[in-house]
Amino acid sequence: MNLEDIRAEVCDLHRHLTRWGLVTWTAGNVSARVPGKDLLVIKPSGVEYDALTPKSMVVCDLDGNLVEGEHSPSSDTASHAYVYRHMPEVNGVVHTHSPYATAWAARGEPIPCSITAMADEFGGDIPVGPFALIGSDDIGRGIVETLRQSRSPAVLMRQHGPFTIGPTAKSAVKAAVMCEDVARTLHLARQLGPIDRLPATAVDRLFDRYQNVYGQPLMEGQQ
Numbered sequence: 001m002n003l004e005d006i007r008a009e010v011c012d013l014h015r016h017l018t019r020w021g022l023v024t025w026t027a028g029n030v031s032a033r034v035p036g037k038d039l040l041v042i043k044p045s046g047v048e049y050d051a052l053t054p055k056s057m058v059v060c061d062l063d064g065n066l067v068e069g070e071h072s073p074s075s076d077t078a079s080h081a082y083v084y085r086h087m088p089e090v091n092g093v094v095h096t097h098s099p100y101a102t103a104w105a106a107r108g109e110p111i112p113c114s115i116t117a118m119a120d121e122f123g124g125d126i127p128v129g130p131f132a133l134i135g136s137d138d139i140g141r142g143i144v145e146t147l148r149q150s151r152s153p154a155v156l157m158r159q160h161g162p163f164t165i166g167p168t169a170k171s172a173v174k175a176a177v178m179c180e181d182v183a184r185t186l187h188l189a190r191q192l193g194p195i196d197r198l199p200a201t202a203v204d205r206l207f208d209r210y211q212n213v214y215g216q217p218l219m220e221g222q223q
């Protein structure tokens with residue numbers, strides 16, 4: 001993929017944030033690593049989703065410095081860059097303020113792994129990361145420290161909201177969609193009474209099946 005393709009992909013992926021109701025106004029962002037280069041592509045800060053174009057996407061280095069683009073990069077660029085610097089297996093990062101996941105983040109409470117959909121996608125609880133102010137790479141440090149100890153591609157940054165990672169930018173977007181889905185379901189379940197976590201052995205088997213068997217075999221060149 002060349003830089004123009006990545007700009008187009010990152011721009012297009014923001015449509016999923018609005019389609020799945022994960023963002024309000026301009027509060028959320030998607031980025032992708034540029035393969036083989038110490039660069040990332042991210043959304044411009046504070047631009048409405050309907051106005052995003054491939055050209056308005058911003059290219060930054062992995063210290064968060066602007067390299068190419070007509071707009072200021074997302075406020076979370078330094079944190080996305082920190083994740084790419086410290087997690088070489090990650091090629092996509094997403095942040096939203098999706099309401100149910102952010103409600104769990106506001107309480108500083110992990111989402112307990114109580115349903116098969118959570119075991120499938122997250123392989124356990126969705127953990128809580130530390131509170132950190134926006135602007136520096138402190139949020140990135142909290143994401144990396146928390147997710148290194150977990151199989152989950154999602155972390156609820158305390159009193160802020162969810163951040164997700166993935167081997168592709170699309171997979172990080174999918175994790176953000178699934179995170180909000182299970183956050184809503186577990187919130188609803190808890191209104192009905194106490195909820196139990198799945199046994200660890202069942203979580204392991206479900207996670208392995210979903211990650212390795214579920215769906216269609218990949219064709220050559222697919223991700």
Ligand SMILES: O=C(CO)[C@@H](O)[C@@H](O)COP(=O)(O)O
Pocket residue numbers: 026027028029043044045046047073074075076095134
């Ligand atoms: O979380 C916050 C602000 O609380 C930001 O990530 C969010 O508003 C999105 O900012 P950007 O438009 O990406 O600069």
